Amino acid sequence: MLKRIVITVVVLALVGIGGLFALAWRPSLAPIDPPAASAFPQDLVARGKQLAGAGYCATCHTAKGGQVYAGGFGLESGFGTIYSTNITPDPDTGIGRWSEAAFARAMHDGVARDGAHLFPAFPYTHFAKVSDDDVKALYAYFMTRQPVKAVAPPNTLPFPLSIRALQVGWKLLFFDKGVYQAQAGKSEEWNRGAYLAEGLGHCSACHTPRNGLGGERKDALYAGAPIEGWLAPALNASNPAPLPWTQDDLYAYLRSGASVHHGVAAGSMSEVIQGLAKLPDADVRAIAVYFADRNGSAAQAANADQALARAMALAQRDPGVVPEHGAQVYLSACASCHYNGGAAPLPARPELALSSTVNGPDPGSFIHIVLGGIGQNDGMPGAYMPGFGKSLSDEDIAALAAYLRGSRTMQPPWNDVPAAIAGARKQSPAAP
Numbered sequence: 001m002l003k004r005i006v007i008t009v010v011v012l013a014l015v016g017i018g019g020l021f022a023l024a025w026r027p028s029l030a031p032i033d034p035p036a037a038s039a040f041p042q043d044l045v046a047r048g049k050q051l052a053g054a055g056y057c058a059t060c061h062t063a064k065g066g067q068v069y070a071g072g073f074g075l076e077s078g079f080g081t082i083y084s085t086n087i088t089p090d091p092d093t094g095i096g097r098w099s100e101a102a103f104a105r106a107m108h109d110g111v112a113r114d115g116a117h118l119f120p121a122f123p124y125t126h127f128a129k130v131s132d133d134d135v136k137a138l139y140a141y142f143m144t145r146q147p148v149k150a151v152a153p154p155n156t157l158p159f160p161l162s163i164r165a166l167q168v169g170w171k172l173l174f175f176d177k178g179v180y181q182a183q184a185g186k187s188e189e190w191n192r193g194a195y196l197a198e199g200l201g202h203c204s205a206c207h208t209p210r211n212g213l214g215g216e217r218k219d220a221l222y223a224g225a226p227i228e229g230w231l232a233p234a235l236n237a238s239n240p241a242p243l244p245w246t247q248d249d250l251y252a253y254l255r256s257g258a259s260v261h262h263g264v265a266a267g268s269m270s271e272v273i274q275g276l277a278k279l280p281d282a283d284v285r286a287i288a289v290y291f292a293d294r295n296g297s298a299a300q301a302a303n304a305d306q307a308l309a310r311a312m313a314l315a316q317r318d319p320g321v322v323p324e325h326g327a328q329v330y331l332s333a334c335a336s337c338h339y340n341g342g343a344a345p346l347p348a349r350p351e352l353a354l355s356s357t358v359n360g361p362d363p364g365s366f367i368h369i370v371l372g373g374i375g376q377n378d379g380m381p382g383a384y385m386p387g388f389g390k391s392l393s394d395e396d397i398a399a400l401a402a403y404l405r406g407s408r409t410m411q412p413p414w415n416d417v418p419a420a421i422a423g424a425r426k427q428s429p430a431a432p
């Protein structure tokens with residue numbers, strides 16, 4: 001009897017595994033001879049270039065100091081490192097032998113030319129929404145780049161997570177296939193913005209929290225999420241900034257990297273701005289239209305003047321009258337640039353009382369900015385902020401964080417600031 005049960009269990013398990021592999025199986029698509037660059041019309045290539053910007057392909061597919069699109073950039077998945085691949089048209093180490101059908105399958109299904117399932121570190125869950133025409137333009141752009149010989153280092157995912165066939169289970173749970181479908185009742189501009197944001201722009205990949213298996217939480221869409229030690233703030237009505245993100249504010253921020261009512265784009269968000277820079281104004285405006293509708297900022301417009309006055313009053317709390325360590329650090333290291341006694345924020349210096357980095361639920365972005373500063377090419381064009389990683393101790397930074405949080409905002413104190421500082425220092429030990 002027992003023997004029979006064991007045999008049944010073993011057979012069922014084998015059928016299950018066999019079924020999984022059958023489900024996971026995808027054919028290899030035939031390799032092609034690399035097409036000549038002249039095979040692609042110039043205007044298609046030009047459009048592909050814009051779209052590659054909007055998908056930040058270069059950010060992930062370029063290793064530090066490596067050649068653009070040659071891959072080898074490591075993404076920490078929480079389970080191990082996954083390296084991006086070479087997407088130049090090199091026939092041996094890149095995608096030179098990929099047909100357009102193979103490229104489209106990677107974008108729409110997350111499957112490589114040889115039939116292997118790709119990991120969602122490659123945001124195919126979003127790229128699946130990209131239209132066939134736009135995939136065609138991207139293919140034309142990538143097949144006309146300079147081929148580079150480069151092989152990515154092997155991934156460090158542990159067994160059994162390294163088994164690509166198992167990705168089919170993840171896809172069943174978290175992958176909604178299908179290109180973007182225009183939403184009825186919304187304007188053409190709104191739909192254009194939604195198409196770009198949900199597809200190539202994959203905004204929710206960073207701004208939506210993930211579950212334990214790495215899937216985006218549909219019940220918390222755009223609720224804000226920690227990402228590489230930073231905070232990608234909520235883009236829905238729960239955004240922590242004192243002033244609502246209006247359509248004009250969003251447009252200014254996404255187009256120029258700075259909004260006078262909120263602050264500047266640093267960390268990975270500055271790479272997003274640099275990618276979006278390839279898009280025409282109308283497309284960036286469309287993205288702003290989409291998020292201004294999602295976050296309901298119009299409903300808060302009536303209170304904006306009051307909120308601004310309150311924040312500017314907090315900004316002017318005289319640090320001299322607070323005899324504490326954090327206030328002293330602020331006075332000696334920050335006030336010369338950030339103190340503003342006026343009634344309106346200044347375009348050239350972010351107003352800390354208005355910033356999500358100080359008002360947000362976790363101190364990650366604030367700590368990273370204080371440690372490493374903000375480079376010339378990040379945030380406001382031409383402006384930069386020096387880093388204080390060398391001149392301020394962990395205790396100084398923790399006291400400064402507590403002081404600004406307590407004086408510049410109406411929010412409760414942050415938790416675990418010392419641990420966040422230690423983590424940020426470990427992450428970028430070379431921070432100047």
Ligand code: HEC
Nearest residue numbers: 055056057060082083084085087106112118119121122123
């Ligand atoms: C967030 C990081 C990220 C972004 C952004 C990104 N990729 Fe990738 N991509 C990856 C990673 C990581 C892999 C490897 C996945 C794997 O090994 O399973 C990959 C794999 C690929 C592959 C499969 C190549 C192969 O040899 O198997 C293609 C094609 C590709 N990406 C194209 C693009 C294009 C086109 C864009 C821009 C529209 C883009 N990627 C943007 C991370 C990214």
Ligand code: HEC
Nearest residue numbers: 201202203206230231232233264265266267268269356365
């Ligand atoms: C690779 C991750 C990533 C992606 C993709 C991304 N963001 Fe962000 N975003 C961030 C981070 C991190 C911040 C915080 C930056 C800072 O503190 O300077 C941020 C900040 C923002 C802010 C400012 C919010 C505030 O309250 O200060 C807006 C608005 C924003 N992102 C919009 C977008 C839009 C729209 C997209 C898609 C087109 C997008 N983001 C894609 C990581 C990302």
Ligand code: HEC
Nearest residue numbers: 263264333334337350355357369374378379380383384385
């Ligand atoms: C030399 C002038 C200068 C000093 C000193 C300075 N900052 Fe800045 N800070 C700036 C500028 C300019 C920016 C915008 C940088 C950019 O866009 O590239 C900025 C940006 C920021 C931001 C991002 C805010 C947002 O959401 O946009 C924070 C946070 C910040 N500073 C905090 C501090 C703190 C805390 C100190 C003191 C330890 C400090 N800064 C010292 C000039 C300065």
